Amino acid sequence: MKNKHLALLALGVLASAPAMAQDLDIKLTNLTHGIYFTPILSAAHDVNTHLFMAGSAASSNLQMMAEGGNISGLSSDVQAVSGDVVENPADGLLAPGASVSFNMMTNNSNTQLTLVTMLLPTNDGFVGLDSLELPTVAGTYTYYLNAYDAGTEANNEIVLDGSGATGVLGIPAAPGGNAGTGGGGLTATESNTTVHIHRGNLGDGDLNGGASDLNNGVHRWLNPVAQLVITVN
Amino acid sequence: MRTSLTLKVIATAIAALLLQGCFHDGDSPPSSGTPPDDSPSLQRQFQVDVTNLTQNQAISPVAVILHRTAYQPFMMGEKSSMALEILAEGGDNNALLADANTNVEVFDTASGSAKIVVGASERFMLAGTSSEYQLSLAGMLVNTNDGFAALNGADVDQLTAGASITFYANVYDAGTEGNSEAASDLPGQGGEGFNAVRNDSDFIIIHPGVVSAIDGLETSVLDQSHRFDNPAMKVQVTRLQ
Numbered sequence: 001m002k003n004k005h006l007a008l009l010a011l012g013v014l015a016s017a018p019a020m021a022q023d024l025d026i027k028l029t030n031l032t033h034g035i036y037f038t039p040i041l042s043a044a045h046d047v048n049t050h051l052f053m054a055g056s057a058a059s060s061n062l063q064m065m066a067e068g069g070n071i072s073g074l075s076s077d078v079q080a081v082s083g084d085v086v087e088n089p090a091d092g093l094l095a096p097g098a099s100v101s102f103n104m105m106t107n108n109s110n111t112q113l114t115l116v117t118m119l120l121p122t123n124d125g126f127v128g129l130d131s132l133e134l135p136t137v138a139g140t141y142t143y144y145l146n147a148y149d150a151g152t153e154a155n156n157e158i159v160l161d162g163s164g165a166t167g168v169l170g171i172p173a174a175p176g177g178n179a180g181t182g183g184g185g186l187t188a189t190e191s192n193t194t195v196h197i198h199r200g201n202l203g204d205g206d207l208n209g210g211a212s213d214l215n216n217g218v219h220r221w222l223n224p225v226a227q228l229v230i231t232v233n
Numbered sequence: 234m235r236t237s238l239t240l241k242v243i244a245t246a247i248a249a250l251l252l253q254g255c256f257h258d259g260d261s262p263p264s265s266g267t268p269p270d271d272s273p274s275l276q277r278q279f280q281v282d283v284t285n286l287t288q289n290q291a292i293s294p295v296a297v298i299l300h301r302t303a304y305q306p307f308m309m310g311e312k313s314s315m316a317l318e319i320l321a322e323g324g325d326n327n328a329l330l331a332d333a334n335t336n337v338e339v340f341d342t343a344s345g346s347a348k349i350v351v352g353a354s355e356r357f358m359l360a361g362t363s364s365e366y367q368l369s370l371a372g373m374l375v376n377t378n379d380g381f382a383a384l385n386g387a388d389v390d391q392l393t394a395g396a397s398i399t400f401y402a403n404v405y406d407a408g409t410e411g412n413s414e415a416a417s418d419l420p421g422q423g424g425e426g427f428n429a430v431r432n433d434s435d436f437i438i439i440h441p442g443v444v445s446a447i448d449g450l451e452t453s454v455l456d457q458s459h460r461f462d463n464p465a466m467k468v469q470v471t472r473l474q
Binding site: 029030031032033034096097098099200202203204205206210216217220221222223224225227 | 309310403404406408412434436437438439440441442444448449450451462463
């Protein structure tokens with residue numbers, strides 16, 4: 001609730017003063033039990049830009065990030081509209097419980113923050129923050145982020161090398177090493193083909209078969225999946 | 234909904250009790266231009282109503298702590314204190330409250346009288362004298378290995394007298410005990426509570442949820458009714474004074 005108060009306060013300040021460059025310290029913490037974050041993209045941009053929107057179909061660049069962890073397309077999208085980006089601040093995977101801190105300088109008109117990173121192992125799950133209006137008053141602000149499903153791939157929960165490529169069904173990797181093999185596949189269809197809240201991994205207790213390659217004691221989560229702390233300097 | 238008249242009556246009734254002065258003294262030096270921490274104008278009394286929102290998870294007697302921002306019962310991604318582990322694994326809030334009561338950043342604490350069963354609520358009264366107030370609160374979901382519902386430093390110092398704010402508490406995993414869901418490890422099933430051995434990740438995260446036996450966790454004694462989602466607890470805070 002404090003965040004809400006502060007956001008309203010920030011809105012008031014924005015309405016009465018021109019937007020200006022900002023110096024932000026950002027800390028992202030992985031709150032899941034057994035899910036890794038792939039390279040993170042943090043992007044500041046104008047109010048007209050969205051890398052994704054809940055309830056709308058994913059762009060091909062979002063699909064590339066959500067299915068394979070490749071942020072290059074989304075980063076280009078942001079830079080094409082004069083946005084500011086920080087790419088891969090964790091230098092690879094961010095493990096469960098781990099944090100990464102980084103600085104971000106934003107330009108005048110880039111008043112919004114978007115942050116995305118794929119969840120591994122999932123088919124097309126990602127942590128998402130869609131166009132948060134950045135606070136402008138100096139202080140520390142805490143937000144909690146949910147897991148989204150890009151809606152572009154059926155959640156079959158089968159680990160398959162090379163399936164990070166767009167259009168190849170499967171989970172490209174299970175970094176924690178707790179996944180099984182030989183699963184039959186949970187489903188071949190995706191009912192909601194727009195970006196939506198991820199229903200979570202199901203998994204099973206069978207490392208050598210069953211429906212899913214994922215482990216029901218390791219790879220499940222509940223929202224929120226990440227804590228974002230923004231310090232406005 | 235309680236009326237403001239009711240609030241005034243309650244406030245008057247408890248004022249005599251709470252103003253007897255069981256608070257800790259503030260030790261921060263007053264900065265120029267702001268009143269010192271013991272100014273009567275900074276005295277506050279809060280009524281805290283805690284409700285269990287789960288389907289079939291009783292919540293162990295909660296620890297309620299009113300404090301400055303410098304106190305934090307836990308940090309995401311960090312190791313649990315021994316006191317929090319004792320609460321998260323066994324539902325025993327004594328160590329966490331004892332730790333809080335020796336912390337100069339803590340004004341007041343309260344303990345639940347018993348576990349809060351599903352759908353039930355319990356009311357607490359806390360008071361302090363300060364220019365900044367946060368509320369923390371924790372109770373174990375007794376049919377988990379080390380899951381606890383908590384508020385971790387919720388800001389309540391913006392409340393005006395008579396006003397209320399509602400927080401919703403998520404469920405955290407202390408990371409100190411593997412989530413076997415086995416009867417022998419669950420206090421809610423008559424199993425073991427606290428055990429100093431740490432056989433899980435050893436950092437605090439959002440709880441991944443209960444899998445249950447019917448959903449394929451072979452060691453689990455739990456059924457579909459023990460599953461939960463966030464939030465698990467409603468916490469309404471009303472400033473009485």
